[in-house]
Amino acid sequence: xxxxxxxxxxxxxxxxxxxxxxxxxxxxxxxSPGLTPELALALERGGADVLELxxxxxxxxxxxxxxxxxxxxxxxxxxxxARVLEIxxxxxxxxxxxxxxxxxxxxxxxxxxxxxxxxxxxxxxxxVLLTDLSVEExxxxxxxxxxxxxxxxxxxxxxxxxxxxxxxxxxxxGFVYVVSRTGVTGEQDSVQAxxxxxxxxxxxxxxxxxxxxxxxxxxxxxxxxxxxADGAVVGSALMRVVEEHGAAPxxxxxxxxxxxxxxxxxxxxxx
Amino acid sequence: MSxxxxxxxxxxxxxxxxxxxxxxxxxxxxxxxxxxYRDARRDPDFQRELDDLLHNYAGRxxxxxxxxxxxxxxxxxxxxxxxxxxLHTGAHKINNCLGQALLxxxxxxxxxxxxxxxxxxxxxxxTVCALFGMxxxxxxxxxxxxxxxxxxxxxxxxxxKVVGVANGSRTLKDAISEAxxxxxxxxxxxxxxxxxxxxxHPYPMMVRDFHRCMGDEARAQMLERTGxxxxxxxxxxxxxxxxxxxxxxxxxxxxxxxxxxxxxxxxHALGEHAARFEGGSPGVLHxxxxxxxxxxxxxxxxxxxxxxxxxxxxxxxxxxWLHDEKRAEYVSITDRxxxxxxxxxxxxEGLIPALESAHGVAEALRRAPEAKxxxxxxxxxxxxxxxxxxxxxxxxxxxxxxxx
Numbered sequence: 311x312x313x314x315x316x317x318x319x320x321x322x323x324x325x326x327x328x329x330x331x332x333x334x335x336x337x338x339x340x341x342s343p344g345l346t347p348e349l350a351l352a353l354e355r356g357g358a359d360v361l362e363l364x365x366x367x368x369x370x371x372x373x374x375x376x377x378x379x380x381x382x383x384x385x386x387x388x389x390x391x392a393r394v395l396e397i398x399x400x401x402x403x404x405x406x407x408x409x410x411x412x413x414x415x416x417x418x419x420x421x422x423x424x425x426x427x428x429x430x431x432x433x434x435x436x437x438v439l440l441t442d443l444s445v446e447e448x449x450x451x452x453x454x455x456x457x458x459x460x461x462x463x464x465x466x467x468x469x470x471x472x473x474x475x476x477x478x479x480x481x482x483x484g485f486v487y488v489v490s491r492t493g494v495t496g497e498q499d500s501v502q503a504x505x506x507x508x509x510x511x512x513x514x515x516x517x518x519x520x521x522x523x524x525x526x527x528x529x530x531x532x533x534x535x536x537x538x539a540d541g542a543v544v545g546s547a548l549m550r551v552v553e554e555h556g557a558a559p560x561x562x563x564x565x566x567x568x569x570x571x572x573x574x575x576x577x578x579x580x581x
Numbered sequence: 582m583s584x585x586x587x588x589x590x591x592x593x594x595x596x597x598x599x600x601x602x603x604x605x606x607x608x609x610x611x612x613x614x615x616x617x618y619r620d621a622r623r624d625p626d627f628q629r630e631l632d633d634l635l636h637n638y639a640g641r642x643x644x645x646x647x648x649x650x651x652x653x654x655x656x657x658x659x660x661x662x663x664x665x666x667x668l669h670t671g672a673h674k675i676n677n678c679l680g681q682a683l684l685x686x687x688x689x690x691x692x693x694x695x696x697x698x699x700x701x702x703x704x705x706x707x708t709v710c711a712l713f714g715m716x717x718x719x720x721x722x723x724x725x726x727x728x729x730x731x732x733x734x735x736x737x738x739x740x741x742k743v744v745g746v747a748n749g750s751r752t753l754k755d756a757i758s759e760a761x762x763x764x765x766x767x768x769x770x771x772x773x774x775x776x777x778x779x780x781x782h783p784y785p786m787m788v789r790d791f792h793r794c795m796g797d798e799a800r801a802q803m804l805e806r807t808g809x810x811x812x813x814x815x816x817x818x819x820x821x822x823x824x825x826x827x828x829x830x831x832x833x834x835x836x837x838x839x840x841x842x843x844x845x846x847x848x849h850a851l852g853e854h855a856a857r858f859e860g861g862s863p864g865v866l867h868x869x870x871x872x873x874x875x876x877x878x879x880x881x882x883x884x885x886x887x888x889x890x891x892x893x894x895x896x897x898x899x900x901x902w903l904h905d906e907k908r909a910e911y912v913s914i915t916d917r918x919x920x921x922x923x924x925x926x927x928x929x930e931g932l933i934p935a936l937e938s939a940h941g942v943a944e945a946l947r948r949a950p951e952a953k954x955x956x957x958x959x960x961x962x963x964x965x966x967x968x969x970x971x972x973x974x975x976x977x978x979x980x981x982x983x984x985x
Contacts, residue, residue, distance in 0.1 A: 367879075368881045369749070369755075369878040371759050378748065419879065442868070443602065444601050444605065446601055458823065464605070469608075470608070471609050474608060477587075478605065491767060492606050492768055494766065
């Protein structure tokens, strides 16, 4: 089955506009499954190009405290794989923003990759990224997800060897996600200088767009990444807004404003 | 006699189990670790230094003790205990810690991190770090810190920083998650000294290899003492390091039954035990694919055991393979049965086992009366000093024997 191409087309569109794509992460189900579609649309209104929809897992080893807490709240609020798929349908009814599921191996393995691929594609999901799925173990999941036209995004890291980068490029479709530094997700004051050369190394191996994430939280980071990469991923900074204002009736408006500030070159958000 | 096991394969798989399920950042470091380990194993100087430390520092070989009084009382099998409880730091854990610390030094890593449940692995890691002058941080669930206060203090006395983990069930699972987060952040100068036969390849293989001395010694001792191999080998299984360590020498011997004993906790409901083969199904946690206690949504279940060292949701991947291949059998023993077995062993033989080890003892005691003429080998993987508080809590009749 052919890929939906939504991810690739959106990156091409941003490239044409000479700006980095903003990939925005949202833990599905935090503060409640009912509210997630509203929050996703708020991200889009604020300027997000691609939605990373987090399927919460009980033991998120690649995540820092902010997303760990968001995952706990989402699980408490009843976010399951099936609920997340429903949430994606609600978003797709109202938006053409590309949707990438972002999770860990076990919840999706339990759901079954073949069943997941079929249902995700039917509901308008465009791709899947699993942080703890190494390319060495990925053959079967990738085959099953691609069979339903889903993109499979893999991580490239500062520690990756040349041999590994080649494999990551080979197994990825849609885009390649470059981890900016060794560590877990979470806001940082600056984006590490070594990431530019890493992006260049990947570019020599693939024509896929390259997005940079982990520690990206401010407009100046997004702008700096735009100088060498096709997109920037923001996660913890957005989930902190959800955490701090989860009960506020104007949470969607706050999230929208925060996102807009991320894509506004001068000034930037006030945090 | 020490035939090299055929598993895992080059990708770290034991049949379908094991493998490497970690973020990309850790993949190249795991490849480096595997290479360094394979090089070290071929290096006679490495083996010589390790053997010297195991002998002169840790106290290997450990004795094989025949428990005549207990055997007589049960009236069945002859029971032999492999006395890992006599090793320095009080449990088998030091075997693996010495091996991995030598490896870390060889790799030029100055900082070591570890997780601990019961605190035995934490103490053993703190000990070898003191010995080698390495900076050491141990992650421990806050619930386990409460249960194992004595070991927390021992680690601090040895110069280690103990970091309490307040996430999730605040036990071993959460300590491993936090250690992995530290490792992914500081991987350039840090070695993760994982303490069980768990995690991503090469850990299950490497930890097994550093512990197989238990089974190799026991096999030779048994032949010397009785002229034959045991009929059955018993060991408790949390992640499964002491079990795989004593099983490995006997895996090629079809006449030797291998019995792994999981924590049956206080009930059969999910969350009340840590019996992965009874209540679990294959899944991925902390880098490996194996039997996992999880709910229908693939979320990892909470576990319970009176013994912190068995209180973990995933079993080591080689055990999953031995189980599916029907080479080993896995059963569970409840909190109460383990406590009773500890009491029996203390009173008949003067041996107070670690609560973990008491699970293996309990299954052997259960089977012994019906096994006349057989020989049982039980891994007494640790001593019970660390568990004195828990024994007191759970055996109040001994704390106040006159009922005053």
